[in-house]
Amino acid sequence: MNSHRQIAQAMxxxxxxxxxxxDHGLHDDASxxxxxxxxxxxxSHHACGTSMDTDMPVELGGSGDKVSPGWLFRSxxxxxxxxxxxxxxxxxxxxxxxxxxxxxxxxxTRGLLGMCGTDGxxxxxxxxxxELQVRIQAAGVDDARLRQLVDDGLRRSPMMDALRRHxxxxxxxxxxxxxxx
Numbered sequence: 001m002n003s004h005r006q007i008a009q010a011m012x013x014x015x016x017x018x019x020x021x022x023d024h025g026l027h028d029d030a031s032x033x034x035x036x037x038x039x040x041x042x043x044s045h046h047a048c049g050t051s052m053d054t055d056m057p058v059e060l061g062g063s064g065d066k067v068s069p070g071w072l073f074r075s076x077x078x079x080x081x082x083x084x085x086x087x088x089x090x091x092x093x094x095x096x097x098x099x100x101x102x103x104x105x106x107x108x109t110r111g112l113l114g115m116c117g118t119d120g121x122x123x124x125x126x127x128x129x130x131e132l133q134v135r136i137q138a139a140g141v142d143d144a145r146l147r148q149l150v151d152d153g154l155r156r157s158p159m160m161d162a163l164r165r166h167x168x169x170x171x172x173x174x175x176x177x178x179x180x181x
Contacts (some may be wrong), residue, residue: 006084033156037053040062052072054072082101084154134150
């Protein structure tokens with residue numbers, strides 16, 4: 001595991017390069033490929049060879065023995081936020097003693113099932129609300145400074161940015177190898 005100094009040095013090198021060559025900052029992110037395994041079991045793959053199974057809870061037809069895609073979403077937000085906060089701390093020479101990010105949400109299962117509310121409007125399938133809880137400690141650093149690190153990390157977290165900004169999303173569909181509509 002890299003120290004906060006090593007992380008800061010790596011970030012400084014990246015800033016130096018991207019200051020000279022800003023065009024190198026824009027890149028395609030590694031794709032995530034999800035493959036249906038039957039039922040509600042899905043295996044997601046990363047180009048590096050890592051794979052992860054998800055499944056739905058028993059009450060929604062799954063086995064309940066794997067994490068759900070929704071949990072993976074919250075886990076990704078928590079990990080991305082913690083990473084961004086840690087990087088901000090490292091860049092400012094602050095050695096963290098504790099950093100823990102917990103992401104919770106409240107959802108209405110009726111949305112996933114395609115149901116409508118009493119007003120006839122479709123119920124959203126995604127979370128109705130989300131909450132992030134951040135625990136952070138660093139010896140000799142005051143509370144206000146640590147709060148600022150969290151705020152800066154939240155602004156720099158790519159996943160938090162995507163949630164706030166709603167980037168355009170396109171969907172390409174293929175049926176039997178042919179593009180459809």
